[in-house]
Amino acid sequence: MVNVNGKSDATSLIRARNLEKIYTRGEEEIHCLSGLNLDVEKGEFIAFMGPSGSGKTTLLNLLGGLDKPTKGSIVVNDIEITSLSENMLAQWRAKNVGFVFQMYNLLPVLTAYQNVEIPLLLTSLNKKERDEHITAALELTNIIDRKDYYPSQLSGGQQQRVSIARAIVSNPLFLLCDEPTGDLDRKSGDEVMTLLKNLSKQLNMTVLMVTHDPKTAEAADTILHLEKGVLIEGKVLK
C-alpha cells in the first residue's frame, strides 16, 4: 500500500527517502521538493496532483532517473538509483521504466511500428523476437491496425496509444506518465485512461501518473497531493 511517511518496510517496489531538490536560478534557490518520502508497492496505480510548480514533474524526473536529487535516496527494486552514474542510469531506464509524455513525443520520421521498436533496440532481442514484442504491445494498446502509419497520420489519441505501446514494449517495472491526457479531448483522454487502467490490472504494472485533472486522476487507485515540496496523504479510491 502506498505510503508517504517514510516508515514502510523494505519490500516496497519504490522507496524514496527525504528527497530534496533545489534548483538555482541566478542567485535564487528554488526548493522543489523538501524531504519527500514515498513507498510504492508493485501493481499500484498512483496519481500525483498539485498546483503548478508544486514539484510533480520534478518528482517524476527523479523517480524515472532523469535527474538526481539534491539530497535523499531512491531505491527501486533494491537498486539505489540515486547513486548510479549517467551511463548506468540510462541502462537502468531502458530496462525498468516506461515513459508516457503529454505531447506523445513520437519520432515523426518513424512509423508507429518503428517508434515502438526503439526501446527494443537497446536489448539483445533479434528481429523476430522484437517483432513479437511489438505486435503484442500494439495489440494490447489496440493500435495494431495503424502500425505502418506515421505520427502525422494519426490522431492525438492514437499517437498516445502508440506512445503507451512504446512504454510497455520492453516490459518495464513501472510506467511514468506525465499528463498523459493533457493534450487530448475528453473522449480520447477517457480512452487512454481506460487503457492505462486495464494495463495496470492485466499486467499488474505499477503506474505513476502526474495530472492536474481530477477526473483523469480518478482512474488511479490512489491520489497523492504535492504541497510545498512534500506529499500528503491523499484519497484512496480503490
Added chain:
Amino acid sequence: MKFLFFLKANIKRKKIRTFLTLGSYFAAFLLFGLLAAIKSAFHQGVDVAGANRLIVSNKTSIIMPLPLSYKEKIAEIHGVKNVTFASWFGGYYKDPKNFFAQLAVDSETYFDVYKEFKVDKNQFLDFMKDRQGCVIGKKTAEKYGFKIGDRIPIIASIWGGVWEFNLRAIYTGTKEEDDLTQFLFHASYLEERRPWGKGMVGWYIVETNNPDLAYSVSKEIDRKFSNSSYETKSDTEKAFALGFVKQIGNIELIILSIGAIVFTTLLLVTSNTMEMSLRERTGEIAVLKTIGFSDKLLYFLTVSESLFYSLLGGLLGIFTAKLFTLKGDPTGGFLPAFYISSSQIALGVLLIIVFGFFSGALPAYRVYKLKIVDALGRI
C-alpha cells in the same frame, strides 16, 4: 546494423537538405580531385625525375643552346654512365591550339637514359631506319588518333615551313605520372633541315652511375666548361623540374589557394547544416535519452550520420573527378599530366573521413552533453 533504419529515416526527413548536404560534399571533393590533378600536372616533372639524371643547360638560360661537341667531353667525366641530348622544336599540328612538346633527340641514346619510356623493339628499329621517323607518347597518339605509319605534318614556329614526319613508334610509360605526350624525332633531321643553329643542342641529359655521384658530376661538368663561350648549369633533374615549377609557382599557388578556400568553406557550411539539423531534433534526442539511449550511443549515431553524408557525397565527388581526368588534359596541352594518383585518392578518402567525423563531432558533443530535463523543458 539494427540502428540503420534511424539513419535512413533521418536522411529522408528533409530530402532537399539531404540532397544539398550531399551536394556540398560532392562539390567539395570534386574540387579536391581536380585540384589534385592540377597539382600533379604542375609537379609532373618533379615526380618523375630520375634521382641519377642531370640536366645540363646553358648557364645563361635554358633557351640558349650548347655545342654538340660537349657530348663527348661530358661522357669522359668519371661517374657518367650515359649522355644524351634534346632540342626544343616548337611547332604545332594543323592548328596552334594543338600543342604538345616536340623534341629533336639523340635517338641512339635517348631511350637508354629515359628507361621508363617503353617502345616496342620492332617499332624502334623502324624508327631508327627512317630519317623522318618519329616516336609519339601514347596519350598524344590517342588524342589525335595517330596510328603507326601515319604521315604527320608539323608546322614549325621557330624554323618555318611544314615538316613532315612518319609515325614509327608509340611509347608507353611505367608509371601513371610518366609524360606520354611527347613527340620525339631524330636530331639529325633537325640538323639537316634547319637553316641556322647547326652544331648546337638544347640541353644534355646525363645519367650517372649512381645517385650519390650526381652532385660531384654536376660540379665537374660546370667546372669543365667554365670560362668557355658556353658555360653550363647542371642540376639534378628534380631540381631542374622544381625550378620550372617555381617559375609558374604563383599561378599554382593562386589556383590551389582559391580552391582550398572554397573547399574549406563548403565543408564549414556542411558542418553548420549538420548542427542545424541536430538542433531541430533536440526534443527527439531527449526522448531517446529518456528511453535509455546512452550518451555514447547517441554520439556514435550522430557521427555515423555525418560520416554517411561525407562518404557518399565525397566519394562520388572524387570518383567523378577521376572520371574527368581519365579524359586527359582539358587544356589542350598546358597540363599534360592531368591525373589523380592513387596516393591523392587515398588522401581524399582520409579527408572525407576526417571532415565527416569533425562535421559530426561538434554537434554530436552537444548531443552527448544534452541534459534530458533541460531539453524536455520539464523543470
